[in-house]
Each structure stands twice: as C-alpha cells, then as structure tokens.
Amino acid sequence: MINLTDLDPTGSGLIGSLTEGLTEGLTEGLTEAMPIKAIPIKLANPLYYPAAVLLAAVILIGGVRVLRLSAWLMLPVAGAIATLGAAALRAREPDFLNLGNPVLEQELLQVQAQARGLAERAEVLRVEATRRLLTEMHQVELLGAVQYACDRTQELPSKIARLAQRLQGTDSLLSMVELEQQLVIVESQIQTSTGAAQQSHQQLADSLRRNIELARQGQDARQAQVISLSTQILDAAGVLQSLQNKLCTADLTNAKDTGELQLLSEDFKELQKNVDVLVMR
Numbered sequence: 001m002i003n004l005t006d007l008d009p010t011g012s013g014l015i016g017s018l019t020e021g022l023t024e025g026l027t028e029g030l031t032e033a034m035p036i037k038a039i040p041i042k043l044a045n046p047l048y049y050p051a052a053v054l055l056a057a058v059i060l061i062g063g064v065r066v067l068r069l070s071a072w073l074m075l076p077v078a079g080a081i082a083t084l085g086a087a088a089l090r091a092r093e094p095d096f097l098n099l100g101n102p103v104l105e106q107e108l109l110q111v112q113a114q115a116r117g118l119a120e121r122a123e124v125l126r127v128e129a130t131r132r133l134l135t136e137m138h139q140v141e142l143l144g145a146v147q148y149a150c151d152r153t154q155e156l157p158s159k160i161a162r163l164a165q166r167l168q169g170t171d172s173l174l175s176m177v178e179l180e181q182q183l184v185i186v187e188s189q190i191q192t193s194t195g196a197a198q199q200s201h202q203q204l205a206d207s208l209r210r211n212i213e214l215a216r217q218g219q220d221a222r223q224a225q226v227i228s229l230s231t232q233i234l235d236a237a238g239v240l241q242s243l244q245n246k247l248c249t250a251d252l253t254n255a256k257d258t259g260e261l262q263l264l265s266e267d268f269k270e271l272q273k274n275v276d277v278l279v280m281r
Contacts, residue, residue, distance in 0.1 A: 045086065052085030107226045108164055114233045115156040118240065122153035125244045132247060139252055145265045146243070152272050153240075156233075159279045163229075167222055176215045179225075182277050183208040189273060195263075197270035200235060204228065204274045229278045236271040243268060 046052045060078035063069045126147055133143035183205060190201045207228040214221040243264040250257035 046082040049086040049089045052082050052089060055085050056082035104167075104223045104226065107223060107230065108160075108167070111226055111230045111233065112157065112160050112164070114230060114237070115160045118233055118237050119154050119157055121237065121240055121244070122150040125240060125247070126150040128244060128247055132252065139258065142258065142262055142265065145262070145269070146247075149265055149268050149272065152269075153236075156275065159276075160229075163279045176212055179208055179212045179215055179221065182280065183212065185277050185280075186274070189270070193270055196267050200232075200267075200271055200274060204232065204277070207231070225278065229275065232271060232274045232278065236268060236275065239264060239268045239271060 046056070056078040059081055060071075060074050063074035063077065064071050129143055129146040129150075133139045133146070186201050186205045186208060190198055190205060193201055207224070211221040211224045211228070214224055243261065246257070246261055246264060250261055252258060
C-alpha cells in the first residue's frame with residue numbers, strides 16, 4: 001500500500017524519487033546533447049522519435065501497473081518525457097541545413113516542404129485507389145501500379161534529407177562528373193519514353209545541361225539543381241492531382257477511362273524517375 005508521502009513530488013517517497021531520477025536523467029541527456037549555449041531547446045514531435053515514445057510508454061506502464069500510481073498522474077509525466085526525449089534526440093542530430101548559402105537553404109527548405117506535401121497527397125491517393133480498385137478484380141494491375149507509385153513517393157522526404165546532407169560543407173559543390181552521369185541517365189529515359197513523359201525527361205535534360213555549364217564555369221550549380229528538383233516535384237504533384245481526380249470520376253468498366261488512369265500512373269512514375277536522378281548519389 002502506498003503512503004501519502006509517496007505521492008509528494010518534492011519528498012523522498014516514490015514520486016519524489018521518480019521525479020528526481022527522471023529530472024537528473026533528462027537533464028544529463030539534454031546537457032550532453034545540447035550545451036547550455038544551444039538554448040532555447042527546439043521541441044520535436046515525439047511521433048517522429050519512436051525511442052522517446054517507447055521510453056514514455058515504459059514509464060507509464062511501470063508507474064500504473066508496478067507502482068500502482070494513478071493514470072491521471074502518470075499520463076502527463078509520460079507526455080513530458082516523450083516530448084523532452086524527442087527534443088534531446090533531435091538535438092543530437094546534425095543541423096538539417098548548413099550550406100553556406102542562405103538562398104540555397106531557403107530553396108531546399110521549400111523543396112522539403114513540397115516533398116512532404118506530395119507524400120501526404122500520395123497517401124490520400126493510395127487510400128482512394130484501394131477503396132475503388134480493390135473490388136475490381138480486372139483492375140488489380142492498375143491498383144498495383146498506383147500503390148507502387150505512392151510507396152515511392154513516401155520515400156521522397158527522406159531522400160531530400162539525404163540530399164541536404166550531401167550538399168553541406170565546402171566540398172559539396174556538384175561536380176561535372178556527377179551532373180554528366182545524371183544527364184546520361186535522363187537521355188536514356190528520353191529514348192525509351194513517349195508523350196508527356198518524354199517531354200518531362202527532355203526538360204530535365206535541358207536543365208542538367210545548363211547546370212553542367214555552370215559547373216564548368218566554376219560556379220555553384222547546387223541552387224540550379226535544387227530548382228530543377230522543385231520543378232519536377234511540382235510537375236509530379238500536378239499529375240498526382242489529375243490521377244486522383246480521374247480516379248474519383250472514372251467509370252472503371254470503361255476501357256477509355258481505365259486507359260487514361262493507366263497513362264497518368266505511368267506519367268507519374270516517369271516523373272519519379274526524374275526526381276530519383278536528381279537526388280541520386
């Protein structure tokens with residue numbers, strides 16, 4: 001049975017000991033992760049840091065099941081631990097942007113936001129496609145194509161984050177060799193595509209040639225490359241919106257409508273190839 005003194009957070013009972021231990025542990029972790037000069041602490045969404053959520057869950061269950069404490073008491077404690085833990089883990093991560101070019105940093109932040117928005121819209125499309133196409137056995141191939149495209153889109157924010165890391169530092173200027181490798185890939189895609197997909201590949205090839213010329217002149221081609229990436233993401237967002245609109249209105253028993261859906265999904269996949277080229281190592 002728990003005494004009333006155990007519930008005093010300032011005393012030497014269970015809550016007091018728990019509070020003191022958590023405070024010391026989190027303070028030590030935050031101090032190690034962020035020197036005092038790094039204050040103010042930047043809060044982070046705990047859902048992006050599973051370790052912080054797991055720690056909070058363990059403490060919540062331990063407090064309620066083992067120590068027999070009130071859930072009303074432990075819930076805010078667990079919430080605080082998850083939030084502070086996420087902040088500590090985020091502080092251990094390197095700065096997302098350290099490019100030595102404010103304009104480039106702003107462009108890359110915008111691209112990152114575009115990528116997250118596209119990933120969210122792709123998830124909406126996946127749900128809608130599954131709802132409409134799953135019951136149509138003759139549309140399994142189309143459903144698979146749409147789901148695959150959505151899966152690839154979900155990976156885009158993490159790819160942009162890796163690109164940002166590559167662009168950091170004084171030795172991060174894009175080399176002509178890297179740009180020329182990208183151009184070779186895109187030119188091969190031009191030869192194997194038709195219609196709107198071929199046009200998008202051609203536009204990217206033209207952008208890469210301009211970026212190669214910048215690099216040849218000794219200029220920083222990173223900003224032009226990021227702008228090219230932004231253009232491709234915006235184009236992909238437009239095709240994705242068209243695909244979603246068509247999916248909502250299409251007669252799935254009509255060959256013309258299903259054919260248009262298939263073409264849109266192919267166009268979307270080709271634009272994803274362009275994005276992959278720009279973020280490739």
